[in-house]
Amino acid sequence: KPSGKPKNFPPSPPTLPIIGNFHQLGQLPHRNLHLLAGKYGPLMLLHFGSVPVVVASSAEAAREIMKTHDLNFGSRPVYKAYKKLLYDCKNVSAAPYGESWRKAKGIFVLQLLSNKRVQSYRWIREEETALLVKKIEECCSSSSSGGGRAAAPVNLTRLFSELSVAGICRSAFGESENGKKFVESMTELMEQLGTINVGDFIPWLSWISRVNGFDKRVERVAKDMDYFLEGVIQEHLENPEKAGNNSESFVHILLRNYSSDASSIDRERIKALVQDVVVGGTDTISSVLEWVMTELLRHPNVMEKLQNEVREIVGGKSIVTDDDLAKMDYMKAVIKETFRYHMPAPMLLPRVADKDVKIMGYDISAGTMVMTNAWAIGRDPDLWDEPEKFDPERFLNNTKNKSMDFRGLDFELIPFGAGRRGCPGISFAAATIEFVLANLMLKFNWETQGKDLDNTESSGLTAHRATPLFAVATRSI
Numbered sequence: 001k002p003s004g005k006p007k008n009f010p011p012s013p014p015t016l017p018i019i020g021n022f023h024q025l026g027q028l029p030h031r032n033l034h035l036l037a038g039k040y041g042p043l044m045l046l047h048f049g050s051v052p053v054v055v056a057s058s059a060e061a062a063r064e065i066m067k068t069h070d071l072n073f074g075s076r077p078v079y080k081a082y083k084k085l086l087y088d089c090k091n092v093s094a095a096p097y098g099e100s101w102r103k104a105k106g107i108f109v110l111q112l113l114s115n116k117r118v119q120s121y122r123w124i125r126e127e128e129t130a131l132l133v134k135k136i137e138e139c140c141s142s143s144s145s146g147g148g149r150a151a152a153p154v155n156l157t158r159l160f161s162e163l164s165v166a167g168i169c170r171s172a173f174g175e176s177e178n179g180k181k182f183v184e185s186m187t188e189l190m191e192q193l194g195t196i197n198v199g200d201f202i203p204w205l206s207w208i209s210r211v212n213g214f215d216k217r218v219e220r221v222a223k224d225m226d227y228f229l230e231g232v233i234q235e236h237l238e239n240p241e242k243a244g245n246n247s248e249s250f251v252h253i254l255l256r257n258y259s260s261d262a263s264s265i266d267r268e269r270i271k272a273l274v275q276d277v278v279v280g281g282t283d284t285i286s287s288v289l290e291w292v293m294t295e296l297l298r299h300p301n302v303m304e305k306l307q308n309e310v311r312e313i314v315g316g317k318s319i320v321t322d323d324d325l326a327k328m329d330y331m332k333a334v335i336k337e338t339f340r341y342h343m344p345a346p347m348l349l350p351r352v353a354d355k356d357v358k359i360m361g362y363d364i365s366a367g368t369m370v371m372t373n374a375w376a377i378g379r380d381p382d383l384w385d386e387p388e389k390f391d392p393e394r395f396l397n398n399t400k401n402k403s404m405d406f407r408g409l410d411f412e413l414i415p416f417g418a419g420r421r422g423c424p425g426i427s428f429a430a431a432t433i434e435f436v437l438a439n440l441m442l443k444f445n446w447e448t449q450g451k452d453l454d455n456t457e458s459s460g461l462t463a464h465r466a467t468p469l470f471a472v473a474t475r476s477i
């Protein structure tokens with residue numbers, strides 16, 4: 001006979017047979033789930049097929065999950081394709097909570113992505129930003145000298161993607177040929193990681209991915225990736241000094257950590273971890289750069305204020321230093337506001353409840369998947385005045401927001417998640433975004449091509465612009 005009180009589960013929207021609430025997600029789940037939360041509250045219980053999924057949509061709910069009960073939500077759900085594509089989840093981001101995740105996360109936080117290491121990659125940021133500036137200059141008008149060619153619009157989406165991929169890959173692989181090939185096949189990997197595979201949620205429909213060719217495509221991509229990553233490791237073993245230019249590559253550091261001698265290298269794990277860094281760090285950084293420039297173009301007064309700040313602080317120097325960046329308070333406010341308004345990963349990464357637990361007075365059963373709608377928290381009118389307005393001043397004038405940061409301590413703004421499973425790449429990302437943005441503001445004046453910019457987002461794990469961002473640049477000096 002069952003004992004105990006009846007369970008008090010979070011409120012649930014009605015479900016359809018078999019698919020549960022899948023039909024309510026649409027192309028942009030963060031927006032649709034935000035609307036649903038308006039009706040059912042900050043903690044909802046949904047069903048994706050037969051899988052129970054709790055959606056948290058307030059700072060309080062997020063704090064309970066990622067702080068109060070962080071340990072209980074320390075694992076990620078396991079998807080069939082992820083096992084194939086991510087070396088049986090031997091990486092950090094998809095790994096179950098446990099000893100091998102802990103060791104790898106420690107290496108990420110303390111060695112690969114520490115502040116000191118991020119500083120040591122400054123030369124890569126400088127070279128890649130110089131290349132970006134050169135590419136933009138090539139599009140600039142030469143008409144000032146009279147009768148020259150008109151400015152060509154710059155495809156900022158493409159340039160930001162090239163920059164973030166190159167920045168991460170050079171840090172990860174050094175100058176590796178196989179590394180470059182790995183990157184070329186990454187688009188497909190990202191697509192497959194962002195695909196919802198019905199069989200993961202409705203097990204008796206798992207044959208669909210076999211019949212529609214998805215499983216075969218996953219196998220092919222996994223094989224291609226492995227071939228290139230294996231090549232990267234081989235290159236490093238055969239020619240250790242080649243990849244270590246002014247700083248050590250991630251592959252070097254991992255090889256040192258996972259082998260006491262060449263015969264005992266945990267190859268699979270090293271490949272999984274390098275892949276993790278590239279997957280985690282490229283699309284996210286380029287999405288932030290894309291949105292920050294979008295909002296600056298939509299708000300010329302904000303752009304002007306930022307340009308004035310950057311130009312005043314940098315003065316006549318040709319290079320932006322880390323000391324300069326530290327003084328740019330308005331730029332930091334612009335970046336925070338971009339995170340609030342355009343969460344790069346709007347639903348963060350899902351977690352799984354290890355044991356039964358109570359959140360905000362509701363029962364959550366072991367095995368329930370938990371998603372946090374960080375995008376909805378950024379638009380919560382109880383937390384933010386005029387949340388639909390893009391206004392960096394809110395981080396400068398409002399005393400409550402002034403000290404707020406995005407590093408996982410203030411649950412009102414959690415683009416990088418929080419707690420044990422929080423993002424280890426925050427310093428790497430912030431250093432890149434600040435350096436690139438300061439240079440774009442220092443060296444160019446910017447305008448749209450005369451039309452209003454469309455703000456529609458793409459679907460997928462990372463919310464990019466649905467259409468590429470084009471802008472016209474002129475040299476500022």
Ligand code: HEM
Pocket residue numbers: 066092093094105108113168276277278280281282284285288344345348349350415416417418419420421422423424425426428429
């Ligand atoms: C703007 C840039 C970035 C954003 C918005 C972002 C966002 C996130 C989010 C939301 C999570 C999940 C956190 C959670 O569950 O609480 C995460 C995890 C992770 N990120 Fe990032 N990230 C960014 C850049 C990077 C970079 C540059 C790297 C590496 C170079 C990286 C590597 C990872 C890894 C390995 C994890 C998994 C951590 C774990 O499961 O323990 N990310 N990131």
